[in-house]
Amino acid sequence: MQRYLTRWLDIPDLRRIEVYEAHGGYGALRKALFEMTPEQIINEVKNSNLRGRGGAAFPTGVKWSFIPKDSKKPVYVCCNADESEPGTFANRYELENDPHAIIEGILIACRAVGSHTCFVYMRGEFFTQKQIFETALGEARARGYVGADVMGSGFGVEITVHRGAGAYICGEETGLLESLEGKRAYPRNRPPFPAIQGAFGCPTVVNNIETLSNVPHIIARGAEWYKTMGPASSPGNKLFCLSGHINKPGLYELPMGFALKDLIYEVGGGILDGRKLKAVIPGGSSFPVFTAEEAVKVNMDFDSVRAAGSLMGTAGVMVMHDGTCMVEVLRTVAHFYHHESCGQCTPCREGTGWIEKLLIELEAGRGRTEDLQTLLSVATNMEGNTICVLADSLSMPVKSFIPKFRAEFEEHVRLGCCPFKEDGATPHATGGGDGVAQTPAAAPNRLSAQSTDTDAEADN
Amino acid sequence: MPKLTIDDRQVEVPDGINLIEAARLCGVEIPHYCYHPALAVVGNCRMCLVEVEKAPKLQIACNTRATDGMVVRTRSERTQAAQRAVLEFLLVNHPIDCPVCDQAGECKLQDYYMDFDRQPSRFERGRKNHKGKALDIGGGLMLDQERCVLCARCTRFFDDVTHTSELAIFERGDHNVIDIYPGRKVDNSYALNTVDICPVGALTEKDFRFRMRVWYLHRTPSVCGGCERGCAIDIHHHRGRIYRFKPRHNPEVNGYWMCDAGRRSFPALQSESRLTAPLKPAGERMAPIGWDAALAEAAAKIAELSHAHGPSAIGAVAGAHSTNEEAFALKRLMAAIGSGRIAALAWSPADAPRDDNLLIRANRNPNARGLAAIGIGADGIGPLGEAAAAGEIKMLIAMRADLVRALGEPEFVRRFGPLDYLLVLDTDANETGQMANLVLPIAAYPELDGSFTNFKGQVQRLCKAFDPPGEARSAIEILDALAARLAGAAPRPGEAPLAAGAVFAEMATAEPAFAGLTLDGLGEHGAPSRTPTA
Ligand SMILES: Cc1cc2nc3c(=O)[nH]c(=O)nc-3n(C[C@H](O)[C@H](O)[C@H](O)COP(=O)(O)O)c2cc1C
Ligand code: SF4
Ligand code: SF4
Ligand code: SF4
Ligand code: FES
Numbered sequence: 001m002q003r004y005l006t007r008w009l010d011i012p013d014l015r016r017i018e019v020y021e022a023h024g025g026y027g028a029l030r031k032a033l034f035e036m037t038p039e040q041i042i043n044e045v046k047n048s049n050l051r052g053r054g055g056a057a058f059p060t061g062v063k064w065s066f067i068p069k070d071s072k073k074p075v076y077v078c079c080n081a082d083e084s085e086p087g088t089f090a091n092r093y094e095l096e097n098d099p100h101a102i103i104e105g106i107l108i109a110c111r112a113v114g115s116h117t118c119f120v121y122m123r124g125e126f127f128t129q130k131q132i133f134e135t136a137l138g139e140a141r142a143r144g145y146v147g148a149d150v151m152g153s154g155f156g157v158e159i160t161v162h163r164g165a166g167a168y169i170c171g172e173e174t175g176l177l178e179s180l181e182g183k184r185a186y187p188r189n190r191p192p193f194p195a196i197q198g199a200f201g202c203p204t205v206v207n208n209i210e211t212l213s214n215v216p217h218i219i220a221r222g223a224e225w226y227k228t229m230g231p232a233s234s235p236g237n238k239l240f241c242l243s244g245h246i247n248k249p250g251l252y253e254l255p256m257g258f259a260l261k262d263l264i265y266e267v268g269g270g271i272l273d274g275r276k277l278k279a280v281i282p283g284g285s286s287f288p289v290f291t292a293e294e295a296v297k298v299n300m301d302f303d304s305v306r307a308a309g310s311l312m313g314t315a316g317v318m319v320m321h322d323g324t325c326m327v328e329v330l331r332t333v334a335h336f337y338h339h340e341s342c343g344q345c346t347p348c349r350e351g352t353g354w355i356e357k358l359l360i361e362l363e364a365g366r367g368r369t370e371d372l373q374t375l376l377s378v379a380t381n382m383e384g385n386t387i388c389v390l391a392d393s394l395s396m397p398v399k400s401f402i403p404k405f406r407a408e409f410e411e412h413v414r415l416g417c418c419p420f421k422e423d424g425a426t427p428h429a430t431g432g433g434d435g436v437a438q439t440p441a442a443a444p445n446r447l448s449a450q451s452t453d454t455d456a457e458a459d460n
Numbered sequence: 461m462p463k464l465t466i467d468d469r470q471v472e473v474p475d476g477i478n479l480i481e482a483a484r485l486c487g488v489e490i491p492h493y494c495y496h497p498a499l500a501v502v503g504n505c506r507m508c509l510v511e512v513e514k515a516p517k518l519q520i521a522c523n524t525r526a527t528d529g530m531v532v533r534t535r536s537e538r539t540q541a542a543q544r545a546v547l548e549f550l551l552v553n554h555p556i557d558c559p560v561c562d563q564a565g566e567c568k569l570q571d572y573y574m575d576f577d578r579q580p581s582r583f584e585r586g587r588k589n590h591k592g593k594a595l596d597i598g599g600g601l602m603l604d605q606e607r608c609v610l611c612a613r614c615t616r617f618f619d620d621v622t623h624t625s626e627l628a629i630f631e632r633g634d635h636n637v638i639d640i641y642p643g644r645k646v647d648n649s650y651a652l653n654t655v656d657i658c659p660v661g662a663l664t665e666k667d668f669r670f671r672m673r674v675w676y677l678h679r680t681p682s683v684c685g686g687c688e689r690g691c692a693i694d695i696h697h698h699r700g701r702i703y704r705f706k707p708r709h710n711p712e713v714n715g716y717w718m719c720d721a722g723r724r725s726f727p728a729l730q731s732e733s734r735l736t737a738p739l740k741p742a743g744e745r746m747a748p749i750g751w752d753a754a755l756a757e758a759a760a761k762i763a764e765l766s767h768a769h770g771p772s773a774i775g776a777v778a779g780a781h782s783t784n785e786e787a788f789a790l791k792r793l794m795a796a797i798g799s800g801r802i803a804a805l806a807w808s809p810a811d812a813p814r815d816d817n818l819l820i821r822a823n824r825n826p827n828a829r830g831l832a833a834i835g836i837g838a839d840g841i842g843p844l845g846e847a848a849a850a851g852e853i854k855m856l857i858a859m860r861a862d863l864v865r866a867l868g869e870p871e872f873v874r875r876f877g878p879l880d881y882l883l884v885l886d887t888d889a890n891e892t893g894q895m896a897n898l899v900l901p902i903a904a905y906p907e908l909d910g911s912f913t914n915f916k917g918q919v920q921r922l923c924k925a926f927d928p929p930g931e932a933r934s935a936i937e938i939l940d941a942l943a944a945r946l947a948g949a950a951p952r953p954g955e956a957p958l959a960a961g962a963v964f965a966e967m968a969t970a971e972p973a974f975a976g977l978t979l980d981g982l983g984e985h986g987a988p989s990r991t992p993t994a
Contacts, residue, residue: 167632184629189503189523343610343629343636344504350549353634354583374582381545384517385506 002229004217005210005237006253008097015132017139020100026145028216032108033153036219041112045215047223049235053090054080054171054208055284055313057234057302060215064205066195067113073202075115078180079106080208081122081133082164082171085284086336087316090239091209093251095122095129098213099136103159105212107150108219110157113205117158121176124164134161168340172388173206175342186344187388210239230256234302244319245272256301260290263300264319275321279405283313285333286393288400310400325420326405327412330397331359337394348391351382355398362409365417372402372409464530479521479532480508490534491543491572493659494611495522498716500620505611507572509542510534518542540576547577553589553634555606563661565674569609591637598626598645600652600666600720605637608662614638614654621717621818624648638662649813649820653717656706665704667724672703680925681708681984683912685781685905686722687821688828690914692985693718695726695906700926702726702906710985712918719820721813726906733888735901736930746889746899751931755938758898759945761881762797765854771798775844775853778836779860780806780825782935783910783922785963787831788971789939790859796943801853803844804828804837807866821915826905830913833973833989845875855881859935860902864891885935901932908934909960911979913989919977920986936963 008014011023020026032041046061067075079102083091094102106118122130137159140146148156162180169175174188177199198204214236218226227235240252240263247269254263260280264270271277280295281287288310290298298308305312320329338352358375361367379398382391402409411419463472464482471486481497483490493505501523508521513531518538533539550569558564591605615627615638626646630639640646655665677696684691684705692710696703705726707718738754739746766774774797778787787804794802808824815822831837841863847853856879864872869891876882884896887904905912907928913919928934937957964979973989981987 186502186504189501189520338633341633343631343633344502346504346506346546346549346609349610349634349636350552353589354549354552357587381542381549385509385542385545387503 001237001255003237003253005094005101005213005239006097006251014098015096015100015136017100017136017143020098021143024220025100026104026143026151028220029104029107029111029145030151032111032219033151033155038112038114041108041219044223045112045218048218048226049223049233050211050214050218050226051234051302052208053210053214053238053314054173054206055085055286057312060207060211063195063207064109064113066193067203067205068196069114071114071203074117075113076199076202076204077106077109077113077115077118078173078176078199078204078206079118079120079212080171080173080176080206081120081126082176083123083126083209083314084168084171085286085314085316086333087241087243087281087318088284088314089241089316090251090314092126092129094209094213094239095126095133099133100140101213101216102133102209103136103140103146105215106159107145107157108215109205109207109212111155113203115205116156118160119180119199120159120161121170121180122161122163123171124166126163130161130163137161167342168336169342169388169390172390175388176206177204184342186342187390189387231301231303238300238315240300241314241316242268242319243316245275245321245324246270246319247272254300257299257304260298260300260317261296263317264295268319271319271321273321275323277319278322278324279320279326279329281310281318281320281397282315283311284316285318285336286389286396287311287313288396289404291404311396323420325363325418326401326408327359327363327418328420330401331356331363333397334359334394337390341390345386345391347382348386351378351391352394354378355394362412363418365412365415367409367413369410369413371413372406376402462526462528462530464526464528464532466532467534473526477526479510479512479519479524479526482526483521483532483534488534489575490521491568491576492522493568493609494613496613496616496657496716498621499613499616499657502612502616505546505609507543507546509539509546511536511539543572543576544579547573548579548581548583550609551581552583553606554609555588555593555604557607561604561607561661562664562669562674563607563658567661568659589634591635592639595639596666597640598647598651600724601646601654602664602666602669603638604662604664605639607660608638608658609660610636610638611659613657613659614663617650617654617657618646618648621653622648622650626651627654649719649721649816650717650818652720652723653707657716668704672698677703678925679706680906680923682906682922682925683826683914683920684718684722684725685826685912686719686725686824688823688825688915689714689819689821690826690912690918690920691718691722691819692920693722695925697906697925700929702730702925708984710920712985712988713914713916713920714819717819719818721820729887729904729906730929731888733890734904734929734932735887735889735893735899736932737901738931739893739896739899739901741897746893751933754898754900755941755945758883758900759942761855761883761897762942762946765880766797766799769854772801772852773854774799774857775801775803775848775855776857777803777805777841777844777859777861777863778831779858779862780804780828780831780837781860781905782827782831783905783908783960784827784830784834784913784919784967784974785910785960786859786935786939787827787834787836788967789936789958789963790857791834791836792966793857793939793943793946796946801844801847802836803839803841804831805841805861805863805866806831806837807862823915826914827912829915829917829989830911830919833913833917834967834971848879849875849877851878854879855883857883857885858892858896859885859939860887862886862890862892864895885938887932900938901928901930902935902938903928903932907932909979910936911960911964911982911986913973917989918986919974919982919989921979921982933957934960936960 013019050060051057164170170179170185175185179185194204277292280290334356338356341352343349379395383395473482492508503523509518511533512519595603679694691714692708737748806825806828882896884899893899906925940958961979968974
């Protein structure tokens with residue numbers, strides 16, 4: 001397997017421009033500027049079947065082709081660097097280790113759609129990442145890759161970094177645009193779509209960092225090369241964010257279509273403490289959960305995961321072992337969406353809070369059997385009826401957790417407490433393997449943990 | 461013009477309108493909170509979800525344009541389920557304090573619950589979120605954040621209509637609240653319109669709160685007399701008292717809005733100073749006399765003085781608060797007397813606001829244009845005043861014209877001191893009345909039928925909400941009675957007083973500006989008068 005997204009593992013100091021250049025960096029940009037027309041760039045990306053890595057998997061070339069060719073208004077490119085999906089940490093590593101690939105991807109995208117301005121909307125917590133990225137931007141500017149006359153081509157591009165202030169909804173593309181314009185990040189009704197009326201009322205492309213960092217490689221080596229990796233309908237390599245009860249959590253570059261089973265047991269080194277796999281959320285917290293039986297059959301590409309009843313989203317793969325309380329996990333997920341709902345649409349604003357409140361009761365053993373029905377129907381009422389899909393992002397977990405782990409939810413009602421926790425109510429960590437508990441020993445909830453710093457928490 | 465089907469009804473609708481408006485045109489109500497025809501579409505309440513054939517998801521009617529061939533279902537099972545769901549969601553954190561809420565009776569949460577839901581809530585346990593109640597946010601507004609459905613109508617009004625942006629949404633998710641910014645209160649001339657557009661009891665009017673349950677209120681369409689804009693209003697009244705003015709939609713005049721000063725102008729129409737009987741000086745004071753004696757005296761004075769000094773010794777001033785019919789009736793009376801000395805008084809207090817770019821006009825007279833159209837007032841009261849000062853005028857009839865206030869006492873005395881007789885027709889006791897030989901109490905505009913012509917020439921109808929106080933009568937009735945007496949006709953007891961419609965009809969024949977119009981034909985929005993602005 002060839003690595004191209006995580007070349008930094010093989011090339012020290014890749015973030016420095018001399019190193020990046022020495023390894024072919026900005027060659028794709030040169031090609032895009034001097035050897036290709038914008039149409040050719042768009043066609044190459046279309047042919048590559050590159051699909052957006054930000055969660056919605058929309059074909060990137062097609063998205064670019066929606067930008068009006070004869071726009072009288074300026075066209076903008078926005079790089080979505082707001083990465084905040086739970087269990088997702090690929091963009092962060094890319095910013096830290098390969099910022100020039102992002103810049104090069106941005107420049108090629110700008111050339112393709114005729115944009116002279118790119119806004120990089122960066123998650124507010126990405127403080128170091130922003131410094132690294134801006135250092136790289138300074139280098140690129142000094143070398144004439146960014147500025148009024150990119151590589152002497154006469155084509156100008158400015159790149160501006162805009163820092164967010166800590167809200168998940170700013171990653172939703174129209175919420176992002178509102179926030180960029182200095183307003184509250186309330187997602188917009190569509191139509192109009194950003195390609196027609198995006199930032200400041202002008203045609204705009206919004207792409208995720210990982211999407212953009214695929215672009216230089218596609219331009220440099222061609223769509224045919226790209227399609228040699230992964231399935232034809234969703235090709236390329238993908239950055240998988242592996243977290244949870246796994247021996248080797250972390251970021252892995254693998255071809256699309258990689259078996260989830262191998263991701264967990266080979267790449268990830270198997271389940272923590274030698275326990276049994278219970279469940280996997282394959283794409284960040286917003287999507288349906290897989291049971292262990294389902295998980296081991298799935299291949300990780302957009303269409304296969306969809307065919308198996310979930311979505312690959314951001315490829316934030318969260319692994320849970322058999323000591324995990326699924327009521328607690330769902331309550332945690334609900335807490336997140338309740339906390340992050342912008343509150344604009346009635347069903348999402350009220351539904352997310354209602355669901356969390358019901359789950360708090362259930363987890364604490366104060367729930368009733370009817371509550372499960374209520375949860376499902378509230379989730380259904382939220383689904384598909386709102387401005388953005390954040391409402392669906394809670395609805396989908398609710399509608400998969402309850403039917404797939406119904407017995408566990410019912411047990412909480414029957415026992416009047418949580419069977420996974422000693423005191424039956426509040427979550428706490430006893431550490432695994434002390435071998436005393438008849439009920440499965442409580443395990444720390446690592447769902448929100450990112451990358452490799454989770455082990456330290458395990459024995460709190 | 462797209463043709464579409466809404467609930468099995470075929471309709472043809474104007475281009476570019478949304479499904480809420482299209483449905484309205486064929487008598488179908490699509491419930492909605494955030495949509496308001498005068499504000500930008502935000503599509504946040506999700507109350508207007510409807511089924512549109514071929515669209516996989518339900519669509520929000522407010523953001524869906526009616527297009528040719530569309531098939532829309534507003535009462536299908538799916539639509540109804542979505543409506544019930546949204547209402548249930550809205551009630552999750554709603555305090556349901558209807559018994560103490562001023563909005564009860566005109567609340568869209570109550571109305572839609574009855575029309576589209578009627579299900580018990582399943583949200584029984586868990587605490588509701590608590591937010592601020594009875595917050596005085598300035599501008600005469602009281603805010604209850606718990607009752608708010610976060611439709612953002614108020615914020616859009618202050619952002620896009622007044623451009624003052626005093627309100628914003630703070631926090632996130634179900635903690636969202638409407639609020640003012642720290643240290644800054646609502647402060648603009650149109651703030652109370654947000655009370656009208658707030659679909660629930662979140663924004664209420666401080667002055668109206670707890671004064672009257674709204675289901676006791678009757679509504680009578682009228683026109684604000686606060687300035688020459690003449691905003692269309694509904695008078696909300698109960699047992700002869702006005703409780704509030706509400707703007708009435710008129711695209712030709714005021715859109716959906718009115719100014720706060722106009723809205724607050726009604727207490728002045730029912731104050732302690734209202735006249736309830738004809739008054740005549742008796743020593744130091746004014747004493748009531750009967751109508752018969754009063755009219756007999758006034759008619760006798762007109763006859764006597766015009767006989768002695770010629771008809772031109774009789775002058776008249778119509779205040780520009782007079783209705784078209786009153787002004788015309790006065791002009792007709794003067795013509796019968798044979799005097800052309802009739803002038804208009806269009807006076808605005810020194811502290812009147814300036815014209816702004818929404819509604820407010822510096823000219824505080826609701827019918828200055830109407831008087832001009834009838835041929836009264838091109839020169840103001842200047843020439844008439846000078847003639848009076850020169851002793852050429854012996855008797856003055858002042859209708860709705862507080863000359864002392866307008867001119868100041870010294871100037872009034874200089875000009876009108878030489879009068880032998882001052883006849884005042886007015887609603888309220890005032891300084892001019894103090895100087896009068898006879899004061900006749902007349903109806904204020906909520907108490908009469910008639911019309912005003914606004915500064916752009918739109919003739920709008922006033923409807924009588926209730927009878928004038930005490931023995932006060934409509935001015936046209938009085939002027940007609942005087943004309944009859946001068947003509948030697950016997951008083952006509954028992955006969956119905958002259959109707960404004962009849963005066964209007966005569967005016968339409970006599971005055972080109974009103975040609976072809978009828979009072980009843982003015983309709984909700986009024987009609988343009990026929991002459992261009994003077
Ligand atoms: C609630 C919500 C949050 C999102 N957050 C992010 C994010 O942090 N980063 C991102 O790239 N896309 C995010 N997305 C997806 C974006 O809306 C958009 O689809 C994406 O940026 C498009 O880029 P792509 O086509 O390159 O994937 C989010 C979507 C939703 C509904
Ligand atoms: S679905 Fe939720 S997060 Fe998205 S716009 Fe509506 S309220 Fe905001
Ligand atoms: S206060 Fe009223 S108008 Fe304003 S958002 Fe709340 S419900 Fe809507
Ligand atoms: S703008 Fe003039 S007419 Fe309109 S409400 Fe105000 S005072 Fe009355
Ligand atoms: S009226 Fe359409 S969403 Fe509120």
